[in-house]
Amino acid sequence: MDFLPLPAPAATPARVLTIAGSDSGGGAGIQADMRTFALLGVHACVAVTAVTVQNTVGVKSFHEVPAETVAGQMAAVVPDIGIAAAKTGMLASAQIITQVAATWQELELTVPLVVDPVSASMHGDALLASSALDALRDNLFPLATLVTPNLHEVRLLVDIDVIDARSQRAAAIALHALGPRWVLVKGGHLPSTQYSPDLLYDGKDFREYPGQRVATADDHGAGDTLAAATTAALAHGFAVPDAVAFGKRWVTECLRAAYPLGHGHGPVSPLFRLWA
Numbered sequence: 001m002d003f004l005p006l007p008a009p010a011a012t013p014a015r016v017l018t019i020a021g022s023d024s025g026g027g028a029g030i031q032a033d034m035r036t037f038a039l040l041g042v043h044a045c046v047a048v049t050a051v052t053v054q055n056t057v058g059v060k061s062f063h064e065v066p067a068e069t070v071a072g073q074m075a076a077v078v079p080d081i082g083i084a085a086a087k088t089g090m091l092a093s094a095q096i097i098t099q100v101a102a103t104w105q106e107l108e109l110t111v112p113l114v115v116d117p118v119s120a121s122m123h124g125d126a127l128l129a130s131s132a133l134d135a136l137r138d139n140l141f142p143l144a145t146l147v148t149p150n151l152h153e154v155r156l157l158v159d160i161d162v163i164d165a166r167s168q169r170a171a172a173i174a175l176h177a178l179g180p181r182w183v184l185v186k187g188g189h190l191p192s193t194q195y196s197p198d199l200l201y202d203g204k205d206f207r208e209y210p211g212q213r214v215a216t217a218d219d220h221g222a223g224d225t226l227a228a229a230t231t232a233a234l235a236h237g238f239a240v241p242d243a244v245a246f247g248k249r250w251v252t253e254c255l256r257a258a259y260p261l262g263h264g265h266g267p268v269s270p271l272f273r274l275w276a
C-alpha cells in the first residue's frame with residue numbers, strides 16, 4: 001500500500017494534536033495514536049484527559065485529569081509547536097468536553113478536527129459519563145470536521161440501531177444534523193463476515209468503504225488507529241474522503257498485523273510498517 005511520505009531525518013515532520021486517554025496496556029487510546037502517528041512519520045502532541053487502569057482483559061477504573069489541565073496542555077503546545085490537524089478520543093466527562101470545545105475556539109483553531117466519540121472499551125467498560133453525551137452533541141460535534149462513531153456510539157448519540165445499510169444511512173443523516181462537516185458511521189460491528197462497511201456522509205453524498213473484514217480477536221485500539229491514520233492524512237492535506245480511505249487501508253493492515261497479548265484481546269499493530 002502507499003504510505004504517507006516520511007520526513008527526512010532531522011526535518012520537522014507534520015504535527016498533530018491528540019486529546020485522549022492513556023491505556024496502561026499500551027494498545028488503545030494515546031498509545032495507539034502515538035504508535036500510528038510515529039509510524040506514519042507524524043509528530044503527535046498530547047493532551048491527556050484520563051489515566052485508565054486496564055490490561056488486555058478489561059478497564060478496572062480511570063482517573064480523570066482536571067479539565068483546566070487538559071485545556072492547559074492544548075494552550076501550551078498549539079501556539080508553540082503548531083498543528084495541522086487534531087483528534088479527540090476518550091474525553092471522560094462533560095466538563096472535559098466543554099473545556100476542550102471552549103479552548104479549541106479560544107485558540108481560534110481552524111485545522112481539521114476528528115472526533116472519535118469514545119464511550120466504552122471493547123469489553124463494554126464505560127469510558128464516558130452518560131451525562132456527557134449532551135456536551136458531545138452540543139459543544140464538540142459542531143466543531144468537528146469528521147466524527148467517527150461505531151454502532152454502539154451511534155445508539156447512544158442518536159438512538160438508532162444500525163442493523164443494515166438502510167439504518168446506517170439514517171444514522172449518518174441524524175448524526176450530520178448535529179453539526180459535524182462529515183460523519184463516518186463505522187460498520188465494524190455489523191454481522192458481515194466478509195466486509196466491514198463504513199459509510200461517509202457530508203450532508204449531500206454517501207460514500208461507502210467496504211473494507212475487507214479481518215478475522216481476529218486481537219482488535220484492541222482499532223477505532224483509535226483508524227481515526228489517528230485519518231487525522232495524519234488530513235494533516236498532510238488529503239481531502240476527507242481520501243483521508244478516510246487511507247485510514248481504512250491503514251487499520252486493515254494493522255488488523256492483519258495484530259498480535260496476541262496478555263490473557264484478553266491483543267492490539268492492532270502498526271509495527272508492520274517497520275518491515276514493509
Ligand code: PXL
Nearest residue numbers: 021022023028029090121221
Ligand atoms: O478504543 C477506545 C479507547 C480509547 N481510549 C482509551 C481506551 C479505549 C479502549 O479501551 O482505553 C484510553
